Amino acid sequence: MSRFAALVLVALAAGTAWSAAASRPVSYPDGYRAWAHVKSMAITDAVHPLFASFGGIHHVYANPAALNALRSGKDYPDGAIFVFDLLEAKSADDAWTEGPRKFIGVMRRDRKAYASTGGWGYEAFAGDSKTERVVKDGGASCFGCHQSQAKTFGVYSAWRP
Amino acid sequence: MSRFAALVLVALAAGTAWSAAASRPVSYPDGYRAWAHVKSMAITDAVHPLFASFGGIHHVYANPAALNALRSGKDYPDGAIFVFDLLEAKSADDAWTEGPRKFIGVMRRDRKAYASTGGWGYEAFAGDSKTERVVKDGGASCFGCHQSQAKTFGVYSAWRP
Numbered sequence: 108m109s110r111f112a113a114l115v116l117v118a119l120a121a122g123t124a125w126s127a128a129a130s131r132p133v134s135y136p137d138g139y140r141a142w143a144h145v146k147s148m149a150i151t152d153a154v155h156p157l158f159a160s161f162g163g164i165h166h167v168y169a170n171p172a173a174l175n176a177l178r179s180g181k182d183y184p185d186g187a188i189f190v191f192d193l194l195e196a197k198s199a200d201d202a203w204t205e206g207p208r209k210f211i212g213v214m215r216r217d218r219k220a221y222a223s224t225g226g227w228g229y230e231a232f233a234g235d236s237k238t239e240r241v242v243k244d245g246g247a248s249c250f251g252c253h254q255s256q257a258k259t260f261g262v263y264s265a266w267r268p
Numbered sequence: 269m270s271r272f273a274a275l276v277l278v279a280l281a282a283g284t285a286w287s288a289a290a291s292r293p294v295s296y297p298d299g300y301r302a303w304a305h306v307k308s309m310a311i312t313d314a315v316h317p318l319f320a321s322f323g324g325i326h327h328v329y330a331n332p333a334a335l336n337a338l339r340s341g342k343d344y345p346d347g348a349i350f351v352f353d354l355l356e357a358k359s360a361d362d363a364w365t366e367g368p369r370k371f372i373g374v375m376r377r378d379r380k381a382y383a384s385t386g387g388w389g390y391e392a393f394a395g396d397s398k399t400e401r402v403v404k405d406g407g408a409s410c411f412g413c414h415q416s417q418a419k420t421f422g423v424y425s426a427w428r429p
Contacts, residue, residue: 140429141304141335143302144304144327144329147327148366149363149364150362150364151364152362154362155361155362155363158362164308164310166308168305174302200316201311201313201319202312202313203309203310203364205309205428268301
């Protein structure tokens with residue numbers, strides 16, 4: 108196969124991926140604030156490599172299906188959802204407190220719908236909006252990092268009892 | 269009434285309070301890690317006035333009864349429980365992450381059992397222990413601060429959607 112043909116195939120595959128994700132967008136995760144809280148982290152120093160994207164305080168939440176799998180170490184069933192909830196980190200009175208929401212990231216397990224991004228659909232919603240979608244590449248950039256976590260099925264977070 | 273008699277009454281009252289709390293200790297809140305996460309805060313600067321007691325990253329969790337009341341702004345029914353989960357704050361790679369647990373604080377609503385401390389029973393458990401109790405004064409010192417929050421029924425945390 109020529110290099111050109113290979114590139115066309117890659118482009119077609121990417122197009123298919125984008126179409127699949129676009130045709131089955133990840134829904135806003137209603138009620139996630141009452142889901143189990145997995146862990147938190149604060150990226151407050153501008154020199155952190157992820158500061159531009161993820162600077163602030165973030166919390167990770169899991170719906171019951173995701174929590175069960177996370178705690179058992181097993182693969183995630185379709186329907187498992189994680190939410191990455193990013194808030195501004197406010198430094199005041201010698202403490203870090205939570206500011207306004209920057210966005211929420213959502214990853215939803217569906218092996219068939221999101222096969223091209225490792226069986227997870229990725230989406231993000233700006234601020235407190237339930238409709239303003241941020242991800243524009245069908246989740247390819249999200250998957251670009253998450254695929255490094257293959258041993259834990261694409262999930263970065265570990266359960267902390 | 270003489271000053272001595274008044275002091276005796278205060279001492280008796282304190283003794284009664286202590287006895288009431290001691291006779292009905294606040295149980296370890298099994299399963300709280302899957303309760304709703306209310307809010308978080310990181311006290312990482314040693315100059316903070318609460319650093320000695322509460323330095324680290326803390327998360328507040330609410331059981332369903334506490335969550336319902338918190339979200340509605342109503343008073344808390346008996347059985348409502350909040351957990352204050354304090355972890356060490358680790359500074360590494362230009363971010364704050366969660367370290368080992370320092371203790372969990374628990375406040376449980378029971379107007380009758382804990383009438384002398386504002387209708388909340390206070391307890392704390394060291395580290396990951398479910399049996400090593402930390403509060404030695406029947407919750408008097410906890411109540412000493414929490415009573416300032418009378419408008420919100422003794423609760424510091426506000427619900428953040």
